[in-house]
Amino acid sequence: MSLKLSDPVTVLKGVGPNLTEKLGRLHIWSIRDLLFHLPLRYQDRTRLSEIGALVPRVEVVVEGIVDVAQVLLGRRRSLVVRLSDGTGAIILRFFHFNRAQQHRFARGRTIRCYGEVRRGAQSLEMIHPECLTIDSNEPLALEDRLTPIYPATEGLQQARLRKLMDQCVTLLDSGEGAAIQDFIPPSIRDSLNLPSLEFALAYLHRPPSNAPVGELLSGTHVTQRRLAFEELLAHQLSLKRMRQRVQAHAAPRLKLAKNLRDQFLVQLGFELTNAQSRVIKEIDSDLSKAIPMLRLLQGDVGSGKTAVAAAVSLNAIAAGYQVTIMAPTELLADQHRRNFEAWFETLDIPVMMLTGRLTQKLRKSIMAQISDGQPSLIVGTHALFQDGVNYPKLGLVIVDEQHRFGVHQRLALWDKGAAGKLRPHQLIMTATPIPRTLAMTAYADLDVSILDELPPNRKPVRTVVIADTRRDEIAQRIALACTSGRQAYWVCPLIDESDLLDAQAATDTLNYLTTALPNIRIGLIHGRLSEKDKAHVMSTFAARELDLLVATTVIEVGVDVPNASLMVIDNAERLGLSQLHQLRGRVGRGTTSADCLLLYKTPLSETAKLRLQVMRDSTDGFVIAERDLQLRGPGEVLGTRQTGESEYRMADLSRDHALLPLVQQTANDLLESNPDIVERIIERWVTSRIEYVNV
8 A cells, every 4th residue: 555645644553543642742643744753862872882981971872790789778769780891880770660670680690771871979870771681692783873862752652653753764765655845945955965855854764874973963964954944944934924914914003202202201310322212213113104013122131121112102192092011920010010100190191000919899990991992001911911801992012021921922912902904013022132043033023123222320230159158258248238228139049940949948048147137127029929918028128128138030020129239149050141140130220330149059060150150251131142042052042932832843043043044035035936835834844833813
């Protein structure tokens, strides 16, 4: 029987209902889906390594004699096996085992193992390695090619996936009904020396025995570049196509409200920077058009994004429209409310706030006012796009700290503003600078404005890296700052995705500081407090009724207390660069100089040393973002939410960035000259496509 790539996986040998269900969890329904389920990485099981030459953090095959095997009853019961090969010895440690597995490691037996080498308390170790018993009379051959490792799901083993892939590659090689269309124009393939799609897929699923191991392990092989190019192209096309669909709608023309803008600027209390004035003109131009604005506003911590948002929102309000500002936390939403109330009070513009913590009576009252459609500014959290909230005249949607929201969430708010054929304009703001490499890829649906200038009164924060053994000295430095009329933060980092652990860490620090600094007024804020209590603590701190605030990373975004001039970040080595930079941005917001002390525990990993060095050397968020990309990779820097909950299967933005200019050019060419192919490329690669509501 001749099989086709479009056939369901059930036609493959060994695929029954149970396996079909598991494959479905991985979005694999057809033979073609299987072929594009690409290896995450490869294991090199083609050679034996001498135990005496092993180093930590590498995956290897070793073979040796069992010297001793015993069950230890420490904090966790474990089976410990000592394996030696004449060059050295290594410990194999198993936490889950049965009696039969114990007997397998009889003294004198020859065992072959594959696993990651780790540094143990006494010697190098492997935790739960894969093991085979070797019969000395029948030597077992090593693998003759690299072993692909695929994304899997519970109950679906790698061996089963590899057998299925072998069937698919055999079908591809046969050429019978298995032709797979290559969408990359031959001219581009030739210019980059890229192979055909069929060759690349077959090679990566079944690397030949002479494949260059180093290139495949590092992801730089030409077949990997071939697939990375097409995947980057698919994501670029997906975003550009979405932009086309959004901008196919009409939007209200919001002309410059010059009189209202002038009044606002007079009572603002400070001069706009040149960067703010430039960005406001860019946004004014977008708002004056009859198509929906789609603009990302990037600005470093303290660059004045909120003032820009206020200035441009007046265009909508003066034209009789509503404006929403969505913030990720109630703390930030409340801060926006206070700022806008202060700025708009003399302009007689209503400012409302809609969050989850409102009483039912107050919530109904505000929702009724919103439903009236009067020109106003509405600040809120996710509550802004919940059922029952209706915006008759929503002209502008502003999303602050957009990386905290999913793309679907900001689109849900945008869709709330649908009024006949009209859709609102969108301004997306972030204080987390995004490297140009990522911005041109992840935000191809947005125009980008950058605030690359800080207000003239802002002074760089001095950053010092200190071992946490000097905690008592630091406590005294805080005492000196607070008795001089300044305020300080002591941040306990996110150690685990658990508010309970965070709260405990912060509480322990509070107890220590209360004892060490009896004359200092100390407050506590963490994720387990109610929103009401968080707001109360922050307002108390802002009113200078507290000298020192012990906090978790809940204060990372948007907290503005100009009198705070000292920050201590505990266990700074655990945090990423962008998060450290955001936290550091909470101080130095006034006119006096400020300091940030990064406390670390020894020993430091090489990556942690580099991160702390970057923080000490630079206060430029864009420089820090580029280094963060190099150190952590694009997935960590963006987060899945920022990429529309999509993940790259083959591409790596930090590795493949040189392809991006040609990817962009190819995307533009295909959209213009061959739009029929566009949807097919998107469908092939972007399995979790971002769909605009009602588009």
